Structures are given as structure tokens and as C-alpha cells.
Amino acid sequence: MKKHIGIIILAMLVLLTLLLYTVAFTVDETRDIVLITKFGEVKRVYTGTQDAGLHFKWPAPVERVVRLDSRGHDLKSVYKQTSTQKQMQVMVSTFCTWRIKKPVRFIKAKKDITGVEASIRSLLGTQMTSVVGGYDMESLVNTNAKDMKLQEIAAKIKDGLEDKLLQEYGIEIMTLGIDALGLPESVSAAVIENMKKEREKEAQNYVSQGEAVATAIVGRAKAASNKILAFADRKAKDIETQGEAEAAKAYSKFEEDPQFGMFLRSMDTLRKTFKDRTTFVLDSDMIPALHWLRQKPSLDVYPSQVK
Amino acid sequence: MTDEHLGQNQNVKPNMSTDPPDAAMKSLADALRVSFKLLSFIMVLFVVLFLATGIESVEQKELGIVKVFGKVTGIAKPGLTYNWPFPIGEIELVKTQERRLSIENFWLFELAAERGRKLSARRRGEGGLKPGQEGYLMTADRSLIHMKFDCTYRVQNPLAFKSKLSNPEEVLRSVLCEQAVAAAAVRTADALQSKHEEFFREIKEKAQIQLDELMGVTPGETRGIVITNVLLPQGQRAKTWPLAAYTAYEQAQNAKSDKEKKINKAMADATKILVGTAGANCSRALVGDPARLGGVKPEDLEEGQDYDLIGQYSSVQDQLQMLKSSGGKPEIIAKYEKQSKVLLGKIDGNLTSATTGGEVVEIIKNAETAKTKVIQNAAKRGNTFDKLYADYTKAPQLFLETEWANTIDQIFAEPTVVKNYITIGKDGTVLRIDQDPRIKKEIRDYNRKQSSGN
Incomplete structure (x- = not known):
């Protein structure tokens, strides 16, 4: 007997464990709400945040464990067509995150999570239609952020649901928002047509603007260039005037004999003017030396006298 | 049968082994002994396996929530961890590496066959977008896009991540969609197309605040989920207009691109004109940036930098003219005249600066050359006058004639000067002039060179 004491203890432990399974239960801190029902009536409620750990109950069928998820659940509504205040048709979809706030109420509603979500979805649709109907299109989309009221609309939908959901199903909405906003198919077709027209107009504007701006830029540059050149010419004339003023000082010597001075200047001008590439057609009499081509030399006649 | 009974059987005398019933008993006892040992081994094995369920390996980029009977007792970091065996203890692993969530709720409906095809080549259905099938965002200017x-995020606090929401990723998706709808509702379609980074930044910030509220995180606490980025997916087209309007948008986009090209070319041409006129620095100092759209703000200029001097000079001149015609105060007129003079000095300084280029350099250089030439010629003539005047006074007429003859000789001695002599008779004289072809060619070449130079 002594030899097998270990095995016996082990067997007893296994037996004890099996027994424990029928009377003990755990409450998970991260996700559980546990209700203990006695013949269908809720007797005790344990929440993970407060009562996590090992607990005991009478074995079934006296007491039974009902386990609920204490965490938030995501729920999406149907994408639904509705009217704004000015009877414009829009499509709106909402979502909400809900959790069980009153587990006993939740159990009494005799619904599971799928059933509750169907009810929430239905209520959400009704409430959304009612709230959106109180706003115009400018409250849904607006370049002025202050006039865009999507958050306000979502808050109103949430406010309208909270009491009912808590009283009827024991649940609370943690958050609610609008996760899709659109237009019915026929309206979106008109919007797209309008977008096309606007873009065609925009394309034409780009073409004409491009030409106009480019021409203006080059025009401005040319005008600016002309201004610079005008100032450069003015400066060039200043420089040349300075040169002439200095040259005038050198020409002051001519005052001694202006006639001789002008003669020298004329000769200088002749030399420069007819320096090259000039064709002369001359009367042969003009050059006295040519006389010697036609006539033998004679001491009586000096060439300058020949006419 | 007990062990004691088995022990008694083992003590049976050997002479009894021939007895068939005793042999059967022995065989049974042996079989039971082996079975018992096997059972013991299996039980011990089960115990070992049971105890081993408490061992957990926490990988890198993972954290473990350690629980005993469902109560959280700690957070296990990467490495080998031991907890109470299951079902007493449990270690719930949470990945902390960055995850990516793709949001395609606002994307167009795509047939599988069309996925790889370019948007421009896709079937463009007429009519509107089918609600629930075609996703899109509605913008403040009532356009559709x-x-x-993608949203990248990671788990920072595994307890908040696991304990607050049953499906955190789906909630994250809903929150991101809500913020995208709200952010698009206050932006124009063009702003959404061109400044999507700002749009995504707003989504990220607001979604994070909302998630923190949902997970009960107060400022300063570690977050359940940290959104690291909201961005366009890499390597694929992720924003577009409705396909029915795609061509119109493409045309507008092309027209815009053409406009920008034209403007850029015009700006390049303008710069070329100004650089060709006076060089980059000088022209900027003299006329500013006439090609620059929107003008130049004072803060863009360096301190003491000359800018648009001609423009400033012109406005000062206009003021002066107005003051003079309206009988302005002399001291104010004097002030403007002084200012005008200073500006003109600066303009001249820039025109003659060493950094000036283009046509202006030529103009100034030519003027300087002309100036030098005029001075040199005057000086030369003055010197000639001095040198010849003494000879002239000795025999004026002879000097004049000699000087004249020398001049004629010099002119006629030039190789390119053509001389045609004729004797005018009493009858009519017909003169036919034909130049030397070499000279004609030279003249032609010269003229061609001159015209190409212009």
C-alpha cells in the first residue's frame, strides 16, 4: 500500500479536480461578466474588473454559470438613404461600439449578442433618419469646419438611443459615429456630370491662363530689358560726353591758328574717309602729274600750270 | 486482486509450478503487474504534461498577460515564462509588432479581372455610383473621390488592448472611417488630392484620441493601440476620381501640367533675356524678378541688397513730377531729388560693375572705347598741330599744297582704292565702271560679315 501512495494521491487529485469542475468557476479579469443562476433566476453577478479569480457554486442543475463578454462590441448599421431638412437625398451609415452595462437586464431581454445587435441596428436606422432630417446638406459637408455638424449629428443619434438601450437591453453605447456618407445612385450621377463639366471648364481656363501668363512673363522681361538698355545707353552717352569734354581740351591748341587747325583736320578726315574700298572716277586733268603721260617734259611749263 | 495477493502468489513453491492453475495465476499476476506499471507511467506522464502547460515562450515583439484563475497577475516579457498549469494559470500572448490595416471602404468597385489594369483603361460605367458597392468620400465642394x-499601428498596453474591446481591429477600422468621412467633409476634392498628407494627419490624430477614450486611457498612460501612421498604400494607385469623370479630370490635369510647362518655359526665356541684357546679378538689381509670379517679399532679400533700382527710380521720379506740378514743398522735393540721385548712382554702379554681363557690357565697353579714341585723336591732332605749325608759318602756301599732295598720295597709294581716270571730251562721254572682282568679292564678304554680326 505504502509503495503506491503517490499514485493514490494522484488519483484522488484527479478525482478532486473533476469534482471542482462542477462547483468552481473562474472570472476572467479581461473579458468576463459571470451570472450565477439558480433554477433560471440570477442569484449573483461577478464582473472581471472587480471579482476576477476562483469562485464556487452549487453543482448543476442547482446553479448554472452564464458567461457574458464585458468588452466593447463593434456594430455597423445599414447604409441607408435618408432626407435632409431641405429634402436632399443622402446615404448615411453609422457604427457604434456597445457593451453590457446591466447584465441582469441583458439576460432578461432574452437575447444573445446577435439578437441584440439586430435590435440596435434597427433602432440606429430609425434614430439616424430622424436626426439627419433636422439638418441640411451644408451641415454634412462644408469647407467651413465650424458649420460641418457630423459629430453633432452622431452625438444626437447616440443621445436618442442611450436610455432605450439601457432600459430595454441593459447595454450602453461607448461611441457612435458616421462611417460612410454618400449619395443615392441617381444623385451621384448628376454630381459626376457636374464634376466633368467643371473639369472641362477648368481645362479651358488652364490653357488660356497658361498662354496669358507666359506671354505676360516674357513681355515683362522684354520691357525690363529695354529699360536696362535705355539706362545703359544713357550711361554710354555720359561716357562719350566725358571723352568729348577731354578732347575739347586738346583741341584748344587750334585756337592759335584756327584755319590751319581746320586744314589739318580736313586732311586727316580725307585720309580716314578714303582709306580703303573707294572707287574714284577722276578727270585726268585733276592730277597734274598725269600731264607727263601725254606730253614730253619741258622746262617752260610747270605741271601745275597745265589745265 | 491486491498487491498482497500477488505477493503471496510469488511465494508459491517451485514444485507447484507443474500445477496448471498456479501457472495461470502467475501469468495473470505478471500481466497485472505490467499493466499497473504502464498505468503508473501514463499517469506520471499526464502529470508532467499537465505541469508543462504552465511553460510559455514569449517571443520577441510579444507580451504575455499572466493570469491565475482569470485574475491578471502580471505582464510577461519576451523569454521563457512559467505560470500555474492550465486551467489554473494562463498566459495570453499579444503581438506588439507593427501591424497594417488596409482601409478600402472608400475605394471603387473592382472586378477581379480589372485589378491589375490601369484606371484609365478600365470600363467606365455611365450613371452614378452604386451605394454599398462603390466606396467614396464626399468632399466639402460636393465632389466624390x-x-x-493604410493604417499602421502597434499594441503598447496588452491589457488595455485585450480587455476593452472584443475586436479592436474592427473598432479601429470604424474609427478611421468616421474620421476620414469627417476630414473629407471639410475639404475640397482638389485639396484632398493635392494635400493628402494633411488629411491623413488629421485622421490619425483624431482617431488616436477616440481610441484612447474607448480604451479608457488617460493622458500619460500607455496606450492600448498606438497609431503610428496613416498613409497611402505603396506602389499602387490609391486615389482617383469616379471613372465616369476620369477623362475630364485627366484632361484638366494635362492642361494644368501644360500651363505649368508654358510658364516655366516663359520664366526660362525671361531669365535668358535678362541675363543676355545685363547678366543675372545686375538685371536683378536693376529690374528685380519680372518673371517671378507673385513678386518678391522684402524678407526674401538680403540686407543691403540692391533690388529693382530702376523701378524705385521711376517711382521717385513720378513722385517728383507730381510734387513739382502740384507745387510741393521745396524741402520735400529736395529730399526726393537727393533720393533720385542716389538711386541713379546705384544704377550706374551696377551698369559698370565687374559682375555685369550681356549687351550692357558691350554698350559700356563701346562707349569707353569711343571715349578713349576721341581723346587719343584729339591728343594726336594737337601734337600734329604743334609739330607742323612752325613749318607752316615759314611758307604757308607751299606747306598747304605739299600737305594736300601728300594726303592725295596716301589715299591713292592704298591697295583697295580704285582709281579711274577719264578725259572729258567735248562730246558725251559714256563711263562704264567695272571693279576688280577681287575687290568686289572682298566688299561682298565684308557686307555679309557685317549683316551676320547684326
């Missing part, structure tokens, strides 16, 4: 984006 298809967009998809």
Missing part, C-alpha cells in the same frame, strides 16, 4: 489608405 475614391481613396484607400
Whole structure:
């Protein structure tokens, strides 16, 4: 007997464990709400945040464990067509995150999570239609952020649901928002047509603007260039005037004999003017030396006298 | 049968082994002994396996929530961890590496066959967008735009991540969609197309605040989920107009691109004109940036930098003219005249600066050359006058004639000067002039060179 004491203890432990399974239960801190029902009536409620750990109950069928998820659940509504205040048709979809706030109420509603979500979805649709109907299109989309009221609309939908959901199903909405906003198919077709027209107009504007701006830029540059050149010419004339003023000082010597001075200047001008590439057609009499081509030399006649 | 009974059987005398019933008993006892040992081994094995369920390996980029009977007792970091065996203890692993969530709720409906095809080549259905099938964002200017984006996030606090929401990723998706709808509702379609980074930044910030509230995180606490980025998916088209309007948008986009090209070319041409006129620095100092759209703000200029001097000079001149015609105060007129003079000095300084280029350099250089030439010629003539005047006074007429003859000789001695002599008779003289072809060619070449130079 002594030899097998270990095995016996082990067997007893296994037996004890099996027994424990029928009377003990755990409450998970991260996700559980546990209700203990006695013949269908809720007797005790344990929440993970407060009562996590090992607990005991009478074995079934006296007491039974009902386990609920204490965490938030995501729920999406149907994408639904509705009217704004000015009877414009829009499509709106909402979502909400809900959790069980009153587990006993939740159990009494005799619904599971799928059933509750169907009810929430239905209520959400009704409430959304009612709230959106109180706003115009400018409250849904607006370049002025202050006039865009999507958050306000979502808050109103949430406010309208909270009491009912808590009283009827024991649940609370943690958050609610609008996760899709659109237009019915026929309206979106008109919007797209309008977008096309606007873009065609925009394309034409780009073409004409491009030409106009480019021409203006080059025009401005040319005008600016002309201004610079005008100032450069003015400066060039200043420089040349300075040169002439200095040259005038050198020409002051001519005052001694202006006639001789002008003669020298004329000769200088002749030399420069007819320096090259000039064709002369001359009367042969003009050059006295040519006389010697036609006539033998004679001491009586000096060439300058020949006419 | 007990062990004691088995022990008694083992003590049976050997002479009894021939007895068939005793042999059967022995065989049974042996079989039971082996079975018992096997059972013991299996039980011990089960115990070992049971105890081993408490061992957990926490990988890198993972954290473990350690629980005993469902109560959280700690957070296990990467490495080998031991907890109470299951079902007493449990270690719930949570990945902390960065995850990516693709949001395609606002993307267009795509047939599988069309996925790889370019948007421009896709079937463009007429009519509107089918609600629930075609996703899109509605913008403040009531345009529609298809967009998809990615959200990268990681788990920072595994307890908040696991204990607050049953499906955190789906909630994250809903929150991101809500913020995208709200952010698009206050932006124009063009702003959404061109400044999507700002749009995504707003989504990220607001979604993070909302998630923190949902997970009960107060400022300063570690977050359940940290959104690291909201961005366009890499390597794929992730925003577009509705396909029915795609061509119109493409045309507008092309027209815009053409406009920008034209403007850029015009700006390049303008710069070329100004650089060709006076060089980059000088022209900027003299006339500013006439090609620059929107003008130049004072803060863009360096301190003491000359800018648009001619413009300033012109406005000062206009003021002066106005003051003079309206009988302005002399001291104010004097002030403007002084200012005008200073500006003109600066303009001249820039025109003659060493950094000046283009046509202006030529103009100034030519003027300087002309100036030098005029002075040199005057000086030369003055010197000639001095040198010849003494000879002239000795025999004026002879000097004049000699000087004249020398001049004629010099002119006629030039190789390119053509001389045609004729004797005018009493009858009519017909003169036919034909130049030397070499000279004609030279003249032609010269003229061609001159015209190409212009």
C-alpha cells in the first residue's frame, strides 16, 4: 500500500479536480461578466474588473454559470438613404461600439449578442433618419469646419438611443459615429456630370491662363530689358560726353591758328574717309602729274600750270 | 486482486509450478503487474504534461498577460515564462509588432479581372455610383473621390488592448472611417488630392484620441493601440476620381501640367533675356524678378541688397513730377531729388560693375572705347598741330599744297582704292565702271560679315 501512495494521491487529485469542475468557476479579469443562476433566476453577478479569480457554486442543475463578454462590441448599421431638412437625398451609415452595462437586464431581454445587435441596428436606422432630417446638406459637408455638424449629428443619434438601450437591453453605447456618407445612385450621377463639366471648364481656363501668363512673363522681361538698355545707353552717352569734354581740351591748341587747325583736320578726315574700298572716277586733268603721260617734259611749263 | 495477493502468489513453491492453475495465476499476476506499471507511467506522464502547460515562450515583439484563475497577475516579457498549469494559470500572448490595416471602404468597385489594369483603361460605367458597392468620400465642394489608405499601428498596453474591446481591429477600422468621412467633409476634392498628407494627419490624430477614450486611457498612460501612421498604400494607385469623370479630370490635369510647362518655359526665356541684357546679378538689381509670379517679399532679400533700382527710380521720379506740378514743398522735393540721385548712382554702379554681363557690357565697353579714341585723336591732332605749325608759318602756301599732295598720295597709294581716270571730251562721254572682282568679292564678304554680326 505504502509503495503506491503517490499514485493514490494522484488519483484522488484527479478525482478532486473533476469534482471542482462542477462547483468552481473562474472570472476572467479581461473579458468576463459571470451570472450565477439558480433554477433560471440570477442569484449573483461577478464582473472581471472587480471579482476576477476562483469562485464556487452549487453543482448543476442547482446553479448554472452564464458567461457574458464585458468588452466593447463593434456594430455597423445599414447604409441607408435618408432626407435632409431641405429634402436632399443622402446615404448615411453609422457604427457604434456597445457593451453590457446591466447584465441582469441583458439576460432578461432574452437575447444573445446577435439578437441584440439586430435590435440596435434597427433602432440606429430609425434614430439616424430622424436626426439627419433636422439638418441640411451644408451641415454634412462644408469647407467651413465650424458649420460641418457630423459629430453633432452622431452625438444626437447616440443621445436618442442611450436610455432605450439601457432600459430595454441593459447595454450602453461607448461611441457612435458616421462611417460612410454618400449619395443615392441617381444623385451621384448628376454630381459626376457636374464634376466633368467643371473639369472641362477648368481645362479651358488652364490653357488660356497658361498662354496669358507666359506671354505676360516674357513681355515683362522684354520691357525690363529695354529699360536696362535705355539706362545703359544713357550711361554710354555720359561716357562719350566725358571723352568729348577731354578732347575739347586738346583741341584748344587750334585756337592759335584756327584755319590751319581746320586744314589739318580736313586732311586727316580725307585720309580716314578714303582709306580703303573707294572707287574714284577722276578727270585726268585733276592730277597734274598725269600731264607727263601725254606730253614730253619741258622746262617752260610747270605741271601745275597745265589745265 | 491486491498487491498482497500477488505477493503471496510469488511465494508459491517451485514444485507447484507443474500445477496448471498456479501457472495461470502467475501469468495473470505478471500481466497485472505490467499493466499497473504502464498505468503508473501514463499517469506520471499526464502529470508532467499537465505541469508543462504552465511553460510559455514569449517571443520577441510579444507580451504575455499572466493570469491565475482569470485574475491578471502580471505582464510577461519576451523569454521563457512559467505560470500555474492550465486551467489554473494562463498566459495570453499579444503581438506588439507593427501591424497594417488596409482601409478600402472608400475605394471603387473592382472586378477581379480589372485589378491589375490601369484606371484609365478600365470600363467606365455611365450613371452614378452604386451605394454599398462603390466606396467614396464626399468632399466639402460636393465632389466624390475614391481613396484607400493604410493604417499602421502597434499594441503598447496588452491589457488595455485585450480587455476593452472584443475586436479592436474592427473598432479601429470604424474609427478611421468616421474620421476620414469627417476630414473629407471639410475639404475640397482638389485639396484632398493635392494635400493628402494633411488629411491623413488629421485622421490619425483624431482617431488616436477616440481610441484612447474607448480604451479608457488617460493622458500619460500607455496606450492600448498606438497609431503610428496613416498613409497611402505603396506602389499602387490609391486615389482617383469616379471613372465616369476620369477623362475630364485627366484632361484638366494635362492642361494644368501644360500651363505649368508654358510658364516655366516663359520664366526660362525671361531669365535668358535678362541675363543676355545685363547678366543675372545686375538685371536683378536693376529690374528685380519680372518673371517671378507673385513678386518678391522684402524678407526674401538680403540686407543691403540692391533690388529693382530702376523701378524705385521711376517711382521717385513720378513722385517728383507730381510734387513739382502740384507745387510741393521745396524741402520735400529736395529730399526726393537727393533720393533720385542716389538711386541713379546705384544704377550706374551696377551698369559698370565687374559682375555685369550681356549687351550692357558691350554698350559700356563701346562707349569707353569711343571715349578713349576721341581723346587719343584729339591728343594726336594737337601734337600734329604743334609739330607742323612752325613749318607752316615759314611758307604757308607751299606747306598747304605739299600737305594736300601728300594726303592725295596716301589715299591713292592704298591697295583697295580704285582709281579711274577719264578725259572729258567735248562730246558725251559714256563711263562704264567695272571693279576688280577681287575687290568686289572682298566688299561682298565684308557686307555679309557685317549683316551676320547684326
